[in-house]
Amino acid sequence: MPRMTMIEAIRSAMDVAMGRDENVVVFGEDVGYFGGVFRCTAGLQQKYGKSRCFDTPINESGIVGAAIGMAAYGLRPCIEVQFADYVYPAYDQIVSEAARLRYRSNGQFTCPIVIRMPTGGGIFGGQTHSQSPEALFTHVAGLKVVVPSNPYDAKGLLIAAIEDPDPVIFLEPKRLYNGPFDGHYERPVTSWAKHPLSETPEGHYTVPLGRAEVRREGSAVTVLAYGTMVYVAQAAAEDTGVDAEVIDLRTLLPLDLDTIVASVGKTGRCVVVHEATLTSGFGAELAALVQEHCFYNLEAPVMRVTGWDTPYPHAQEWDYFPGPKRVGEALVQVMEA
Amino acid sequence: MAEAGRLSLHVPEPEVRPGDTPDFSHVPIPRAGSVERPPVDVDPREIRDLAYSIIRVLNRDGEAVGPWAGTLSDEELLEGLRHMMTLRTFDARMLMAQRQGKTSFYMQHMGEEAVSCAFRKALEPGDMNFPTYRQAGLLIAGGYPMVDMMNQIYSNEADPLKGRQLPIMYSARDHGFFSISGNLGTQFIQAVGWAMASAIKNDTRIAAGWIGDGSTAESDFHAALVFASTYRAPVVLNIVNNQWAISTFQGIARGGSGTFAARGLGFGLPALRVDGNDYLAVHSVAKWAIERARRNLGPTLIEYVTYRVGAHSTSDDPSAYRPKTESDAWPLGDPVIRLKNHLIVRGVWSEERHKQAEAEILDEVITAQKQAEQHGTLHSGGKPSTRDMFEGVYATMPPHLRRQRQQAGV
Numbered sequence: 001m002p003r004m005t006m007i008e009a010i011r012s013a014m015d016v017a018m019g020r021d022e023n024v025v026v027f028g029e030d031v032g033y034f035g036g037v038f039r040c041t042a043g044l045q046q047k048y049g050k051s052r053c054f055d056t057p058i059n060e061s062g063i064v065g066a067a068i069g070m071a072a073y074g075l076r077p078c079i080e081v082q083f084a085d086y087v088y089p090a091y092d093q094i095v096s097e098a099a100r101l102r103y104r105s106n107g108q109f110t111c112p113i114v115i116r117m118p119t120g121g122g123i124f125g126g127q128t129h130s131q132s133p134e135a136l137f138t139h140v141a142g143l144k145v146v147v148p149s150n151p152y153d154a155k156g157l158l159i160a161a162i163e164d165p166d167p168v169i170f171l172e173p174k175r176l177y178n179g180p181f182d183g184h185y186e187r188p189v190t191s192w193a194k195h196p197l198s199e200t201p202e203g204h205y206t207v208p209l210g211r212a213e214v215r216r217e218g219s220a221v222t223v224l225a226y227g228t229m230v231y232v233a234q235a236a237a238e239d240t241g242v243d244a245e246v247i248d249l250r251t252l253l254p255l256d257l258d259t260i261v262a263s264v265g266k267t268g269r270c271v272v273v274h275e276a277t278l279t280s281g282f283g284a285e286l287a288a289l290v291q292e293h294c295f296y297n298l299e300a301p302v303m304r305v306t307g308w309d310t311p312y313p314h315a316q317e318w319d320y321f322p323g324p325k326r327v328g329e330a331l332v333q334v335m336e337a
Numbered sequence: 338m339a340e341a342g343r344l345s346l347h348v349p350e351p352e353v354r355p356g357d358t359p360d361f362s363h364v365p366i367p368r369a370g371s372v373e374r375p376p377v378d379v380d381p382r383e384i385r386d387l388a389y390s391i392i393r394v395l396n397r398d399g400e401a402v403g404p405w406a407g408t409l410s411d412e413e414l415l416e417g418l419r420h421m422m423t424l425r426t427f428d429a430r431m432l433m434a435q436r437q438g439k440t441s442f443y444m445q446h447m448g449e450e451a452v453s454c455a456f457r458k459a460l461e462p463g464d465m466n467f468p469t470y471r472q473a474g475l476l477i478a479g480g481y482p483m484v485d486m487m488n489q490i491y492s493n494e495a496d497p498l499k500g501r502q503l504p505i506m507y508s509a510r511d512h513g514f515f516s517i518s519g520n521l522g523t524q525f526i527q528a529v530g531w532a533m534a535s536a537i538k539n540d541t542r543i544a545a546g547w548i549g550d551g552s553t554a555e556s557d558f559h560a561a562l563v564f565a566s567t568y569r570a571p572v573v574l575n576i577v578n579n580q581w582a583i584s585t586f587q588g589i590a591r592g593g594s595g596t597f598a599a600r601g602l603g604f605g606l607p608a609l610r611v612d613g614n615d616y617l618a619v620h621s622v623a624k625w626a627i628e629r630a631r632r633n634l635g636p637t638l639i640e641y642v643t644y645r646v647g648a649h650s651t652s653d654d655p656s657a658y659r660p661k662t663e664s665d666a667w668p669l670g671d672p673v674i675r676l677k678n679h680l681i682v683r684g685v686w687s688e689e690r691h692k693q694a695e696a697e698i699l700d701e702v703i704t705a706q707k708q709a710e711q712h713g714t715l716h717s718g719g720k721p722s723t724r725d726m727f728e729g730v731y732a733t734m735p736p737h738l739r740r741q742r743q744q745a746g747v
Contacts, residue, residue, distance in 0.1 A: 025537060051536075059559075061526065061560050065527050065530060065557055066530030066560075067530060069527035069529060069530025069531035069544070070531065070533060072515060074538075075538075096518060096519075100518075102732070104501060105498065105508040105516035106499050106501065106508070106729060108509075109508065109516050110732070141730050142730050142731065165731075165732035166731045210735065254735035
């Protein structure tokens with residue numbers, strides 16, 4: 001089976017989806033001729049033509065608003081916002097329109113769009129190339145929110161998202177585009193070529209939305225993670241020797257609560273990790289759900305290891321990023337509680 | 338030139354306020370028939386003056402004059418009058434229903450009936466409007482049942498939107514009427530996207546976007562004009578300038594720009610201004626722009642110059658911010674009376690027939706109202722089910738919503 005980077009897998013997903021369904025269109029800033037600033041749409045315009053894959057003016061609200069109109073017509077736009085940090089001008093269109101269209105029109109109009117956006121830090125991106133705004137979307141009824149962590153999932157989840165009848169926010173951890181990253185920034189980066197999850201089928205397949213995956217089985221503590229933090233959590237388990245079960249949530253909304261409850265039921269402990277800031281982050285929802293559904297199994301308070309409640313800094317990158325050291329400390333602490 | 342001193346902020350003010358004498362002498366109104374009618378494939382650069390004039394067909398004597406006249410037959414005009422009268426009567430009844438507590442909210446069209454009613458008749462089946470909350474004439478003139486509109490307003494058991502939406506936020510896909518949103522301006526760019534989709538699929542259908550004068554200040558107005566211009570989308574972009582955005586006079590949104598239509602010039606769009614109270618002019622201009630779009634010649638921006646005679650909504654009292662008699666002084670008159678007079682001049686209508694029509698229409702609307710009220714009103718009679726509250730958030734109900742529905746006991 002061919003090996004792909006996450007970029008190649010994402011590109012392949014759009015290629016497959018466009019090949020199968022003429023209603024799939026791809027657009028965004030620099031997405032057309034140039035193939036995207038991260039190369040995720042390279043070659044698609046050449047292959048499918050300018051009416052299927054094209055560049056847009058720099059206007060995120062315009063990109064999403066136009067996509068909603070296209071979806072109302074019957075197309076399936078898979079659009080790109082260059083960085084998740086720049087999605088805010090489109091927030092009105094996403095929250096007030098895309099998320100609500102099916103509900104408010106009683107199904108007369110629907111919005112099967114995918115909004116792809118590179119997310120997350122660990123790349124010295126500073127304040128506006130590092131953010132993880134997933135909680136701003138998981139709070140919105142009507143949206144689905146997906147964060148893949150490897151090439152195989154990225155392709156399968158993206159095809160599933162494009163085929164899904166509802167609007168999907170598809171957050172791509174750009175730190176993982178070229179290889180897995182466990183937060184050990186002092187070590188040389190690895191490429192996807194050596195990772196088993198870079199084996200990605202050429203053709204069509206899907207990874208269903210709403211299902212988590214256990215990445216590391218363990219018996220001592222459940223770690224709930226997604227995106228880059230999946231690798232950080234695995235590294236923390238190896239570094240500390242704590243037998244953590246690492247769950248890659250993959251879809252944050254709707255959430256695979258069953259997998260979470262089964263794991264915490266087994267381990268009795270839970271650590272939630274994400275790059276995003278702590279207060280009212282998605283971790284708060286996860287901690288509350290675990291508390292609600294696993295209260296009688298819990299042997300320690302649910303812990304959260306997240307970004308600090310500050311804007312994402314530049315020089316202090318590794319003091320901000322919740323790396324394996326901080327996650328490891330939490331694993332040890334939750335075991336001692 | 339004045340010496341540079343300290344700066345001061347300019348905040349535009351309307352000419353008059355409550356207690357003042359209404360005055361529209363500063364609004365230049367060109368003679369009916371005086372504005373040229375360019376070919377639809379005109380280079381937008383050649384008709385920049387149309388963004389600063391007003392296309393008018395009906396003159397003071399009720400005659401249709403000039404190059405924009407003649408797009409409608411007697412029968413079509415009689416039908417148009419009936420649509421406008423129906424909308425006005427519908428408004429009056431629903432306003433009363435709101436006062437009686439049968440619904441929580443209503444917004445009238447008083448004075449703006451010609452805009453949506455005439456525009457609708459220039460469209461073809463399959464075209465899609467992206468309306469605001471003040472274009473119900475698109476539904477009335479499009480043959481959408483009044484009973485269904487009322488069911489929506491009453492949020493009753495027959496409400497097509499299952500009680501989920503605020504009154505008047507209709508949705509009627511099969512009638513080319515996109516779901517109305519409370520968020521202003523959002524639909525303007527969506528109309529462009531719909532039109533782009535039609536072009537992508539090599540279809541023949543076109544879209545129409547709608548926005549008020551106040552909402553042109555929203556960012557999505559700019560987005561719509563940029564995208565429409567860039568992709569030459571087959572869309573007609575309609576600005577209904579009724580002079581008021583709730584309490585805010587149009588100068589706050591328009592600023593130093595001469596007209597709202599003139600905003601289109603910077604985007605390379607043909608921009609026309611039309612007498613919004615002149616049914617014939619609205620239809621003719623709409624037809625021109627729609628033909629342009631359908632012939633793949635690109636988008637058109639149209640400003641309809643009209644006046645919001647009624648309150649902004651049932652929650653608004655205009656006497657707090659404008660003279661009570663301001664609408665009487667509005668130089669473009671009343672769209673219903675102007676078309677009525679024209680039809681009388683044309684010899685196909687009379688005062689008697691008009692009175693008779695008023696009575697017939699009132700009867701029709703009351704009949705529809707009675708029918709709707711059999712299905713309930715907001716606080717009495719049949720209601721949408723609580724289960725409906727949980728449906729339709731997603732195509733398939735996800736587990737967390739199933740749990741919540743169970744908690745709600747339904």
